[in-house]
Amino acid sequence: MISLTAPFTEAQIRSLRVGDAVSISGVLFTGRDAVHKYLHEGGALPRGVDLRNGIIYHCGPVVLKDAAGAWKVTAAGPTTSIREEPYQGQIIRDFGLRGVIGKGGMGERTLKACQENGCVYLHAIGGAAQVLAECVTRVLGVFMLEEFGSPEAIWELEVKDFPAVVTMDSHGRSLHQEVFASSQAELAKHL
Numbered sequence: 001m002i003s004l005t006a007p008f009t010e011a012q013i014r015s016l017r018v019g020d021a022v023s024i025s026g027v028l029f030t031g032r033d034a035v036h037k038y039l040h041e042g043g044a045l046p047r048g049v050d051l052r053n054g055i056i057y058h059c060g061p062v063v064l065k066d067a068a069g070a071w072k073v074t075a076a077g078p079t080t081s082i083r084e085e086p087y088q089g090q091i092i093r094d095f096g097l098r099g100v101i102g103k104g105g106m107g108e109r110t111l112k113a114c115q116e117n118g119c120v121y122l123h124a125i126g127g128a129a130q131v132l133a134e135c136v137t138r139v140l141g142v143f144m145l146e147e148f149g150s151p152e153a154i155w156e157l158e159v160k161d162f163p164a165v166v167t168m169d170s171h172g173r174s175l176h177q178e179v180f181a182s183s184q185a186e187l188a189k190h191l
Helices: 010-014 033-040 081-095 108-117 129-133 175-189
Strands: 002-005 021-030 055-057 062-065 071-075 099-102 120-123 136-143 154-168
Touching: 033 081, 071 129, 071 136, 081 099, 081 108, 108 120, 108 154, 154 175
Parallel strands: 002 021, 021 055, 055 099, 099 120
Antiparallel strands: 021 154, 062 071, 120 154, 136 154
């Protein structure tokens, strides 16, 4: 397991390869469909949100306030990433991202942006939302809550030992493409 602590450097990220298991500590920002579309269309990041050398997590966490009024994440599973494919490459370039966490992989535009900008796609375990929530040590902030609602807002999360696997690297390799090609080849044998 490779330990990564935010902020992430281009050299750290370019040293990662498909198949590497990583443990992430530091700050992550969540972002789903509404945020990606908003940024793609020229929207500005709210004051206090800095994605440069950071990771965006495709996640709509379940967040509640405790008795003291502090936010507490109770579920933080990844959402399907391919929905962000029309936007992700531009957002990687424009905002200096070093990583994207989600599930299911992404396409050619994102892979190309990862190569050109020193970024990786990290696959988080679907169906483990409560387990992944235990890696969230603190909610540092929430942005655009009124505009987008809780699942689509930008949540600033402090995490410790958040597990993920590199499935798209900055060297042009995509485990998702490889599995698809292998499956297609195997299927062709039986047609």
